Amino acid sequence: MEYLPYILAGCVATLLCRFLPYFLFKKRSNGEVLKYLERRSTLVIMIILTIYAIASMKFDNIWLGACAVACLFLAITLQIWRKNSLISIAVPTILYIYIANFSGL
Amino acid sequence: MNLKFKIFQSTIAVMMGYASLGFAFGLYGASMGMPSWIMGITSVMVYAGSVEFLFVAFIVSGANLWGVFFISFLLNFRHFFYTLGLLEEIKKLKFRYYFIYALSDETYALIKSRNDIDDTNRDLIFNFTAFLNQIYWVFSVILGSILGSNLNLNYKGIEFSLAALFGVLSYEVFKRDKNNRVAMLGFGVGILGLFLFPLHYYLFCSLILVMLILIIFKRLF
Numbered sequence: 001m002e003y004l005p006y007i008l009a010g011c012v013a014t015l016l017c018r019f020l021p022y023f024l025f026k027k028r029s030n031g032e033v034l035k036y037l038e039r040r041s042t043l044v045i046m047i048i049l050t051i052y053a054i055a056s057m058k059f060d061n062i063w064l065g066a067c068a069v070a071c072l073f074l075a076i077t078l079q080i081w082r083k084n085s086l087i088s089i090a091v092p093t094i095l096y097i098y099i100a101n102f103s104g105l
Numbered sequence: 106m107n108l109k110f111k112i113f114q115s116t117i118a119v120m121m122g123y124a125s126l127g128f129a130f131g132l133y134g135a136s137m138g139m140p141s142w143i144m145g146i147t148s149v150m151v152y153a154g155s156v157e158f159l160f161v162a163f164i165v166s167g168a169n170l171w172g173v174f175f176i177s178f179l180l181n182f183r184h185f186f187y188t189l190g191l192l193e194e195i196k197k198l199k200f201r202y203y204f205i206y207a208l209s210d211e212t213y214a215l216i217k218s219r220n221d222i223d224d225t226n227r228d229l230i231f232n233f234t235a236f237l238n239q240i241y242w243v244f245s246v247i248l249g250s251i252l253g254s255n256l257n258l259n260y261k262g263i264e265f266s267l268a269a270l271f272g273v274l275s276y277e278v279f280k281r282d283k284n285n286r287v288a289m290l291g292f293g294v295g296i297l298g299l300f301l302f303p304l305h306y307y308l309f310c311s312l313i314l315v316m317l318i319l320i321i322f323k324r325l326f
Contacts, residue, residue, distance in 0.1 A: 003143050005170055006160070007143075007147055009177065010174070010177045011150040013173075013178040013181060014153050014178075014184070017183075017184040018208055020188075021188040021189040021192060033320065034189070036323065037316065037319060038189065038193065039282075040287055041315070042190055042217050043284065043291060044291040044319070045183075045186060046275040047288065048291055048295040050272045053264075055307065075273050076275075076276050085118075085274075086117060089269040089270055089273055093118075093269055096262050097263055100261050101261055
């Protein structure tokens with residue numbers, strides 16, 4: 001039971017982050033700046049999330065990190081070429097798992 | 106039915122990523138002596154992968170409650186921008202509170218990269234995507250904390266699926282609105298941030314920085 005206060009603290013903090021914009025801007029979300037941010041922030045956030053996803057992986061050495069970046073480029077290339085996101089994600093992931101486990105890197 | 110299946114398909118990559126991370130988190134919690142049911146409750150109530158790892162470390166080391174609150178708020182502050190970026194759409198939802206609560210990085214990315222959302226299917230797409238993703242996470246965490254030490258699974262490298270997902274979805278978003286300046290800004294701050302900020306605070310700091318730049322140099326974008 002000693003865990004409960006912690007869980008509640010984490011829960012309230014997270015809910016605050018998620019609900020704050022909704023309650024702040026519910027009434028006046030048609031402000032020009034908000035509209036502009038809504039439109040322009042998407043791509044920026046996604047690119048930063050992609051970089052973060054790579055950076056937060058555990059690499060035993062630099063070459064494995066380079067392979068992960070190469071596999072990421074492969075994913076985007078496949079997406080441009082085949083336009084099927086399942087293929088674009090699955091093929092490089094399988095390739096990367098193979099490299100990470102069996103290539104001795 | 107068909108739409109539901111298509112939504113499920115779009116979440117498969119998230120399932121792979123969440124399964125490996127959630128399993129690892131469950132394993133980690135179990136090794137720290139946390140009971141499975143606590144791990145399950147944490148995943149439902151906090152539901153923010155990166156914070157949960159730190160969270161367990163805090164609880165075990167008996168950190169100060171205000172400290173836990175403050176760190177959770179900081180690390181999760183990026184969700185502020187997710188709700189903000191979907192505000193107009195959220196206001197059109199009939200069931201909006203669950204969606205806001207369950208809006209994770211991956212759910213945001215999946216929703217933002219779709220181009221088939223209209224008034225007839227918005228509620229289903231938003232809430233079902235969020236729900237599936239949360240189910241993957243909660244189940245993986247519970248499974249990891251129960252079975253973790255008895256299963257010798259090797260899933261090294263599977264977390265790459267999330268990076269691939271974000272990369273592919275970034276391209277999809279870019280394709281719809283080819284704004285090179287915004288893309289350059291994302292790469293610039295994203296790569297610079299790796300050198301400037303500690304990884305734990307990377308998302309928080311980079312996103313704040315990027316929003317400031319967008320607001321200050323509004324004319325450029």
